[in-house]
Amino acid sequence: MRNRKYFKDKVVIVTGASSGIGLATARQFAAYGAKVVLAARSEDKLILLEEELSKITEVIYVKTDVSIEDDCKNLIKETVQKFGKIDILINNAGISMRAMFKDLDLNVIRRLMDVNFWGTVYCTKYALPYLLKSKGSVVGIISTAGYKGLPGRTGYSASKFAINGFLDTLRSEHLYDGLHVMIFAPGFTSSNIRKTALTANGSEQGETPRKENKMMSAEKVALIMIKHIRRRSRRATLTTVSKLLLFLTRLFPTITDHVEYWFMALEPNSPFKRRSEIMRERRKKTRQTTMNS
Numbered sequence: 430m431r432n433r434k435y436f437k438d439k440v441v442i443v444t445g446a447s448s449g450i451g452l453a454t455a456r457q458f459a460a461y462g463a464k465v466v467l468a469a470r471s472e473d474k475l476i477l478l479e480e481e482l483s484k485i486t487e488v489i490y491v492k493t494d495v496s497i498e499d500d501c502k503n504l505i506k507e508t509v510q511k512f513g514k515i516d517i518l519i520n521n522a523g524i525s526m527r528a529m530f531k532d533l534d535l536n537v538i539r540r541l542m543d544v545n546f547w548g549t550v551y552c553t554k555y556a557l558p559y560l561l562k563s564k565g566s567v568v569g570i571i572s573t574a575g576y577k578g579l580p581g582r583t584g585y586s587a588s589k590f591a592i593n594g595f596l597d598t599l600r601s602e603h604l605y606d607g608l609h610v611m612i613f614a615p616g617f618t619s620s621n622i623r624k625t626a627l628t629a630n631g632s633e634q635g636e637t638p639r640k641e642n643k644m645m646s647a648e649k650v651a652l653i654m655i656k657h658i659r660r661r662s663r664r665a666t667l668t669t670v671s672k673l674l675l676f677l678t679r680l681f682p683t684i685t686d687h688v689e690y691w692f693m694a695l696e697p698n699s700p701f702k703r704r705s706e707i708m709r710e711r712r713k714k715t716r717q718t719t720m721n722s
Contacts (some may be wrong), residue, residue: 435659437462440512442504444495444552445522447474450570450615453651454519459486461655466508468493469522487512495522495548496540505555515559517566517658520549520592528629529700530583537627538584545588550595564607566658569596571614573671577678577685580693581700584627600663609661615650616668 441458445451447469459465459482467475467482467490475490482488491507493500508515523545526537549569560567574582575589593612600610625633645668657665666672677685694701 432655432659433461435461436655439463439516440466440508440514441517441519442466442468442508442515442552442556443519443521444468444493444504444548446478446490447471450647450650450654451519451521452478453647454521454654455482457648457651457655458517459488462486463517464488464512466491466504466512468495468504470494493522495552496543498547498551501548501551502555504552505559508556509559514563515556515565516563517568518552518556518560519568519570519654520552521568521570522548523570523588525582525585525626526628527581527626527700529581532629532700533583534629534631537629537631538587540627540631541584541588542591545585546591546595549592553596553599561603561606561608564609566609566611566661567596567599568611568613568654568658569593571612573614573616573666573668573674575612575614576666576675577689580690609658611657611662612664613654613657614664614666614671615654616645616666616671 436458441455441463443451443455443458443465446455446467448471451469455465455467455478464487465482467478467488469475469490470492472490472492475492479488479490489507489511491504493504495501505515524541526533526541528537553567556567559565569592571589571592572585573579574586575593578586578590596610596612600608603610627633650667653665653667666675674685674689677688690701693699
C-alpha cells in the first residue's frame with residue numbers, strides 16, 4: 430500500500446524496458462499506478478508491453494538506442510510532451526561481454542561504453558532539469574563489476590565503474606537541491622544479458638554460461654529496487670555472493686583475486702585456464718627443469 434501511494438501518478442522512464450530487469454521494473458511501476466515511459470531498441474517488444482500495461486496505467490513507448498545522444502534527447506522530449514514532468518529515471522539499458530582483454534577487439538569496449546556509460550550520461554543529462562524541478566530520482570544500474578573488476582569483463586567492469594563514479598559525483602554536485610541519486614548493484618540476476626553478451630570479436634555469445642534458475646529473478650530485483658527508491662537510498666547491493674565478494678576484497682584483496690579467478694574459470698567454455706590445467710603445466714615445467722639439470 431505504501432508503494433502504491435508513493436508512486437501513484439509519478440512519471441517514470443525505464444531504459445532497456447523490453448526485457449530482464451527493465452521489463453520487470455516497468456511492470457511493477459505500472460502496478461503501483463505510476464505513469465511509465467518504455468525505452469528500448471526492440472520496437473516490437475515495446476508495442477506488446479505498451480498494450481499490456483495500458484490496461485492498468487498511462488504508458489507510452491519511445492524507441493531508443495541509448496548509445497545515440499539524439500535518441501536520448503528525443504526520449505526526454507517525448508516524455509515531457511506527454512506527461513509534463515519526470516519524477517524517476519531508471520538507467521537500466523546495458524550490454525555485457527565475455528572475453529580476455531588480450532583477445533578482444535577494442536570496438537567491443539567502445540560499444541559497451543557507448544551503451545552502458547554514455548547511455549546513462551545522455552539520458553541523465555537531458556532529464557536532469559526536470560528531475561531537479563520534481564526533486565526526483567535518478568538510478569544507475571551497475572553490478573558487482575562496478576565495484577570489483579571481473580575477469581573476462583574488462584569493458585563491462587570499466588563501463589560500470591564509470592557509471593558509479595559519474596553518479597556519485599552527480600549526487601555531490603546536487604547535495605542541496607533535493608535530487609535523489611541511487612547506485613544499484615543487483616549482482617547475478619536471471620536475465621538475457623549473458624545471452625546477448627559480446628564475445629572477443631563482437632558477436633553475441635548466444636548461450637548463457639550460468640545456471641539462470643539459480644539466480645535472483647528480475648521480478649525480485651525490481652521489487653527491491655523500487656523499495657530503495659521510495660526510501661531514497663544512496664546505494665543498494667544485492668545477493669549474498671556480491672556482498673561477500675566486496676567484504677573480502679577490502680580485507681583480503683589478493684586472496685579474493687584468486688578466488689574470483691577460479692570462480693569465473695568454472696563457467697562452461699571459460700576463457701580462463703582451470704586450476705587443474707595450471708597445476709599440470711607447472712608440474713610439467715618442474716619435471717623438465719629437473720631433467721635438464
